[in-house]
Amino acid sequence: MEIILKEDIIGLGYKNDIITVKNGYGRNYLIPTGKAVIATPSAKKVLAEDLKQQAHKIEQRKIEAEKRAKTLEGIVVEIAARVSATGVLYGSVNAAMVADELNKKGIDIDKKIVTMKDVKHVGEYEAVVHFHKEVEVKVPVTVIAENAEELAAEEAARNGISLEEQSKAEDAVEVKEEVEEVTETEETASAAE
Numbered sequence: 001m002e003i004i005l006k007e008d009i010i011g012l013g014y015k016n017d018i019i020t021v022k023n024g025y026g027r028n029y030l031i032p033t034g035k036a037v038i039a040t041p042s043a044k045k046v047l048a049e050d051l052k053q054q055a056h057k058i059e060q061r062k063i064e065a066e067k068r069a070k071t072l073e074g075i076v077v078e079i080a081a082r083v084s085a086t087g088v089l090y091g092s093v094n095a096a097m098v099a100d101e102l103n104k105k106g107i108d109i110d111k112k113i114v115t116m117k118d119v120k121h122v123g124e125y126e127a128v129v130h131f132h133k134e135v136e137v138k139v140p141v142t143v144i145a146e147n148a149e150e151l152a153a154e155e156a157a158r159n160g161i162s163l164e165e166q167s168k169a170e171d172a173v174e175v176k177e178e179v180e181e182v183t184e185t186e187e188t189a190s191a192a193e
Contacts, residue, residue: 001020001021001022001023001026001027001038002018002019002020002038002039003018003019003020003021003026003030003031003036003037003038003039004016004017004018004036004037004038004039004043004044004047005017005019005030005035005036006034006035006036006037007035008113008130008133009035010112010113010115010130011115014132014133016047016050016051017133018039018044018047026038061132062132062133062134062135065131065132065134065135066131066132066135068131069129069131069135069137071107072102072107072129072137072139075102075105075107075139076139076140076141076142077098077101077102077127077139077140077141077142078101078141078142078144079093079097079098079101079141079142079143079144080144080145080146081093081122081143081144081145081146082145082146083122083145083146087121087122087145088120088121089119089120089121089122089143092118092119092120093118093119093125093141093143094116094118094119095111095114095115095116095127096111096114098114098116098127098139098141099111099114102114102139109129113129113130113131114127114128114129114130115127115128115130116128116141119141119143121143122143122144122145123142123143124140124141124142124143125140125141125142125143126138126139126140126141127139127141
C-alpha cells in the first residue's frame with residue numbers, strides 16, 4: 001500500500017515522503033492515527049503543489065537543522081552503568097539515556113529523534129540524531145563501568161591477592177612483553193646480517 005507520511009517516523013520515513021508499507025500497518029495504525037494518508041493520484045498532486053509552495057520553509061528548516069547539528073560537533077557522550085563481573089550491564093543503555101545525557105550537557109534533544117541499538121556491554125558505540133531528512137549526526141557514546149573499582153576488588157579477592165599486588169603484577173607483565181619485543185627485534189637484526 002502506498003501512503004504519504006504526514007509526520008516524521010524514524011525508521012520509516014519523513015514528512016511528505018511517499019512510501020510503501022504493508023496493508024495492515026497502513027490501514028490499522030498509520031491512517032487512523034493521522035500519521036499518513038493513502039497516496040491516491042489526487043493526493044500526490046496536492047502534495048506536489050504543497051511542496052512547491054513550501055520550498056522556502058523546507059529550506060529554512062534544513063538550515064536550522066544544520067545549525068543544531070553543529071552544536072553536536074566534538075561531543076562525546078559518556079554513560080556510567082552498573083556492570084556485572086563478566087562485563088555485562090545490568091539492564092541496557094538506550095537512545096533515551098543518550099538524549100538525557102545530551103540534555104544534561106545543555107543541548108536540547110528530543111529522545112524521539114535519537115536512534116541507537118540497545119547496548120548491553122561496556123565499550124564504544126554510536127547514536128544517530130535525526131534533525132532533518134538530510135541532516136543526521138552520529139554521536140560517539142562511551143559506556144563505562146560505574147562500579148569498576150568494586151569489580152577489580154572482587155576479581156582480586158577471588159584470586160587471593162590485593163589490588164596493589166595485582167597492579168604490580170600487571171606492570172611486570174607489560175615490562176616483560178616490552179623486553180621480549182626488543183629481544184626479538186635484535187635477533188631478527190643479527191640474523192639479517
